[in-house]
Amino acid sequence: MMSEWVVPVLWLLPLPPLLAFGAIVLFANRSNRLSHSLAIGAAGLSWLGSMLVFWRAVTTEHLAEHPFGGWVLWLPTGETWLTVGVQMDALGAVTLFFVAWTVLMIFIYSVGYHNFGAKRGVDDRAGLPPHGALVKGVDGHKHHVPSLEPMYARFFALISLFAFAMYLLVVSDNLLTLFVGWEVMGLCSYLLIGFWYGKPSARAAAVKAFLTTRVGDMFLLLGMAILYSLTGTLRFADILGNASVLAALAGQVSPVLGLSWAGLIGLLLFLGVVGKSAQFPLHVWLPDAMEGPTPVSAMIHAATMVSAGVYLAARFFPLLSAGWQPGMALTPTMMVMAVIGAGTALFAATIALAQDDIKRVLAYSTISQLGYMIAALGIGAYAAAVFHLVTHAFFKALLFLGSGSVIHGMEHGALHTGEHEDVQNMHKMGGLRKKMPVTFVTFLLGGLSLAGAPLLTAGFWSKDEILSGALNGGFVVVFVVLALAALLTAFYTARQITLTFLGTPRSKAAEHAHESRWEMTLPLGVLAVFAVSAGWAGIPETFPGLGGLIPNWFGEFVGGHALEHEVSHSPVPLLTSLLVSLGGLLLGWLVYRRQVAGAADPLAKTLGPVYSLLKNKYYIDEFYAWLLIRPARWLSETLVADWMDRRVLDGILHGLGRFGIWLGEVLRRWFDLPVVNGAGDGVGRGARWLGMVLSPLQNGHEQTYMLTAVIGVVTAGVAFILLVVF
């Protein structure tokens, strides 16, 4: 084999950030300079290794048939073994490429974002964003400037761990180690979203993100278990690279809903992806995750974590599409993906129209773009989906970092003027193009790429490819929905850029904003280069005029082994993408260019009640609160704590008479409908009984918990014997 030297590099890729994490946590956390040097050094090493691996991958002939890597046995499980291994193929290589670049850029950016070298603020506390410090300027005036993040070293330790998990996920050659990386990332995102844990909203967002993604992960784990019990292996090469295994999985019918086993496993894995990549209906955590520091948003929402979901879906595309050929009707699993993906793309784009927070717009935009990729996978446009994954990672990381730079500049202005504005509200910005030229240019490029501005930007090429994939495959509905979403995307991008950078400042803070430091603008510049140029790698050969000037390297490299329906480039999708992107951009600019301070959003007038529906994100958070959180709260607070502990137990002590009065009161208040009244009696008695039985359990003594668990096991065992044995 010619790739001997590269395999050790591949094995070692995730290691530097992990070591950096350990070193910072254990030794270096007192020195900020040492901490960030370690973190960036480690990210740099991994970046270097990634570039070597990437270069090796692209220069390898027939990479699709012979991905390189290695593996060792880990754990015997009866007849089969769990393994640990690394593998690099085309999908892995392109993912590694954008992960390495964005991660390194985000690390460098974080130095500037957390005000390295600035004074420590007097009021700053660990767990809260810095409030700014008072310094004496050259002219003798005292003024406020942004101050150093109090938990600077901790931040770099956590993002290092995060980077480790992402590298691990990308180089894994099996689902198990991929899952390890996946879960470590889940943990890190929890810790990083709740980085400013002094803010109640950040704590809530962290818990929400963790629990919501956990729902998806549960399904992923189930899918993994089924896959392992059926095939006896979790290695990609043995499952996805083996046509007979795939055919067997696709051929047998599982006991669930008449799906084939491949369909069932694919569906379960896809539900994991839904959680991780924030697709409807598990998208709710992502916008709230904006509570974290901006580099974290870029890391989680662009470069790594949400991409990991799409990466998994793309990785398992052969399984998801097992039994399907281009031109055939979609399998149920692919249908689900196409519907959820396209639906999410449109749904999230509409919400993004009505958000005022600069980061929230981007968050919904991310959900929408991920929906694009999922829909593309659902309709079988594999290479297009991966292409969009790559370009999106670059331009969305750029946009997030750019918005962080804007917020930073606004904060500077707000501190300077002593004005306590919401520095993330776009209606308070405006005219920043003169104050922050580098941020403006790079943000503009990223925004144009997101909107799919024709010919020049990466977003155009990847989006165009998805749209033409949809139309050529005959999925007209998907095509129309995605085109509509693209129109909205262009519109809200224009809205964002116009409100933020164009026009005149609409607040004092915006007037006094100024450009961020080089540590922040340098990554913006680098990412901007990729946001524009990444698309040139995948220009379809059949594209009129330009096609063939640069070979469609990407499609060949990634799409080589996938089921790709290569058909002539019809002008319809091209015209559509031109129309929607230019039309949307123009419309957005026209509507918002004359926006003045304090004025309502023009859309609010036009759309009326629809606008408030969008502004409130279709009330989905409220719906979940009503459906899930309120009952759980009620169960724990009212039923257990209030009724059982306080009322039931005290009630017994204070005599049954009082209990009766209390019951009457509660019944009147809670069950005042005559229909419920009768049932109320039973519920009350049931609650009382439950309370008496259950309340001794919550006593904080581990032996009680243990006993409960053992009794549960015995009960399950007895049930097993009764049901199965006899």
Place this chain on the structure above:
Amino acid sequence: MNALQIIFLVVAAVTLASAGFVAGARRTMHAALWLVLTLLGVAILLATLQAGFFAVVQVLVYIGAIAILILFAVMLTRGLTEEQGAVHHRWWWLAALAAGGVFAVALVILNRWPGFQVLLEELPREAEAMTDWGLALVDPMRYLIPFEVASVLLLAAMVAAIYLAMSRPGGQS
């Protein structure tokens, strides 16, 4: 019934009886001493299984190290609350029921397995292939990773134990 079976039955009876004393002893110190006897009985049973290596390890690690460690811990923590009042929780009968349930369920399920009745023959001497095993433990394609993980776990446990039990000067108490 042959001699080996009688030895097994006697040793098992003694072991389980001393296990019962461990569970019932009034003083933790006595429980720890009964534990030593229990562990010794298990060591003998391991020897009857022809797992000679593990019989030795059982004596060395469990009796030589763990049981002694427990005895030391008992002596170090004997204080105000020790040996006052009941040594068991008042719902011990529930626990007895649960433990009995575990035993019964395990037995019923195992009893349905045909291998349950199989007589264990004497194995040839090379069955406990220690050299092979030693090599397999350091072979990356066999048990290297579990073996390494176990050693790292031990190291971590050692560091943690020292750190936890260390009395810091100026620290609390």
Place this chain on the structure above:
Amino acid sequence: MIPLGWYLIFAAALFAVGLFTALTRKNAIGILIGVEMMLNAVIVNLLAFWHYWVQQAGVPQLDGLTFAAIVFVVAAAETSVGLALIISAYRRLHTAVANDMDLLKG
């Protein structure tokens, strides 16, 4: 010439007694002792099955030995950390009774 079942019954009984000990003893060291007995029962089980497996297969088998060794290691690690925790807690709380250590109680 001992039936496999005898070992399994013995192991199950030892496990049950250990479980009972771990569940009912108030002293934290007592709990640890119970856990040790449960782990020992597991080792007996693993090695009995190892013997059975060697006998069935007719060639030396190593998986059972490895598992047993890992259980030994885990038991040693668990005891050392457990005892250190108990001593540390004893120093702070002046008790070795598990029920009095309820700092985690909500």
